[in-house]
Amino acid sequence: MADVKLFGFWSSPFSRRVEMALKLKGVEYEYIEEDINNKSPLLLKYNPIHKKVPVLLHNGKPIAESLIIIEYIDEVWEGPSILPQDPYERAMARFWVKLLDEIKGEEREKNKDEAKVHLKFLESEINGKKFFGGDTIGLVDLAANFIAHWFRVISESVGLELMTEDKFPNLRKWVDEYTNSSFVKENLPDKDKMVGFYMTRYQAPGGTKCFPKV
Known part of the structure; x- marks a missing residue:
């Protein structure tokens, strides 16, 4: 099974839409809650430019920015299409x-x-x-x-x-x-x-x- 982790924050609409994309595709993942006042060293490591959630970690490779992550999810995993085919x-x-x-x-x-x-x-x-x-x-x-x-x-x-x-x-x-x-x-x-x-x-x-x- 692919190693999938998601760094997020419970009330962030950006984190939530990535979680929903993963669930639409049926992807199993580990969710890691971030403290917005004390961001973890891992989050800063995986998103050193913007230093914010969400960050998807897939087989050790980080992807940042929620919409980029959703397109990545749609391309990598089978299941219902999130983006139109046309x-x-x-x-x-x-x-x-x-x-x-x-x-x-x-x-x-x-x-x-x-x-x-x-x-x-x-x-x-x-x-x-x-x-x-x-x-x-x-x-x-x-x-x-x-x-x-x-x-x-x-x-x-x-x-x-x-x-x-x-x-x-x-x-x-x-x-x-x-x-x-x-x-x-x-x-x-x-x-x-x-x-x-x-x-x-x-x-x-x-x-x-x-x-x-x-």
Whole structure:
């Protein structure tokens, strides 16, 4: 059996989407929880540039950055495809994932108006679909998991409402479909625990309303 380890953090949407990709493929792995305030020597060794999770270690070789890791998982292991097989659809999935990364950046920088403009494009893209990947969860769904769960938790924690139902009905419908999937439910961090984590983080001196950069 291949030696697979994943360095992650329990409330990181980036770690969680890699875990979900591994489970979609049926890959057995060892999970190693990191302390974001005291990162392990192994994490710093395997990701010396960014010094953050997630990091996948496969047969002693490290791969960093969650989306790169997911594409690697999809290529290496058999099982349900995470990326579309059609070259055009694959390219478009990467396009939407890039847009999602921009939305995360805008949320950190408090550029909410720009984030809402980008969410409108996603609102149109998901219209009439069960998932971004069609009838099954795919790359864009995994990349958008922070919209489905983390946005809601942060909204309840600090009153930061970005994706209202009246303005984004299609995305909110996708959120319900995605988070009510039995597979997704099993792989999302506990909501109450997350609320406590973010409240503590934001109320601390110098706290910021953003996803943890770990």
